[in-house]
Amino acid sequence: MIDFLRGQVAYVETEYIVLDVQGVGYRVFCPNPYVFPAKGQDAITVYIHHHVREDAQLLFGFPTREEQRLFRKLIxxxxxxxRVALGILSGGNPDGVIAAIHNENIAFLTKLPGIGKKTAQRMILDLKDKLEGLGGATLFNPISADVSELDDVNVTPGWPEAREALKALGYTDAELDRVWAKLKDQLKPDEEVDSLMKKALKLLYAG
Incomplete structure (x- = not known):
């Protein structure tokens, strides 16, 4: 089974990257493809989950081993x-998801793509004691905010959550303010967090 691939990015699409590994192009589905460097830059390492089913073999890729491990716990x-696990990681930063599970924050978890109340409860029951060693400082700071606090009535409701996830990836407030200024007039009122993330990352990636 493939655990990681090292090569150059050949293409970046909205749901996946194509990684050129010694002349072979691997299609790798990612939570946020635009976090990876542009085509033709230095070789990168992508941590892989190799998913085998009867009708297909799929590769899911992550920039860190921690995200790879969390993905494997989620499935x-x-x-x-x-696909749902990928949506979870695209809709909320890994530390935030881990903290929500540890703090039994069902309100936060049900804001993630594809997660209803029963699935959120199963996530807490199954994973709360299995995530030791994953996550950073967020893990030790309970998420006490109500979901309504994530929604600013003056912006698209999902943006505050998407913004926090982008900050966790290392983007600055100034960069995110510039992106929001470009994005806000192009969005639907009910734009999903994962869609916001992808559109913002595309703008950040383009500079």
């Missing part, structure tokens, strides 16, 4: 397949 939960 152990009944009702969460690889």
């Amino acid at each position: 152990e939960v009944s009702g969460i397949g690889p």
Whole structure:
């Protein structure tokens, strides 16, 4: 089974990257493809989950081993397949997801793509004691805010959550303010967090 690939990015699409590894192009589905460097830059390492089913073999890729491990924990939960797990990681930064599980924050978890109340409860039950060693400082800071605090009535509701996830990836407030100024007039009122993330990352990636 493939655990990681090292090569150059050949293409970046909205759902995946194509990684050129010694002349072979691997299609790798990612939570946020635009976090990876542009085509033709130095070789990178992508941590892989190699998913095998009867009709296909799929590669899911992550910039860190921690995200890879969290993805693998998520797909152990009944009702969460690889596509839903990918949506979880695109809709909320890993530390935030881990903290929400540890603090039994169902309100936060049900804001993630594809997660209803019952699935959120299963995530907490199945994973709360299995995430030791994953996550950073956020893990030790309970998420006490109500979901309504994530929604600013003056902006698209999902943007505050998307912004926090982008900050966790290392982007500055100034960069995110510039991106929001470009994005805000192009969005639907009910734009999903994962869609916001992808559109913002595309702008950040383009400079």
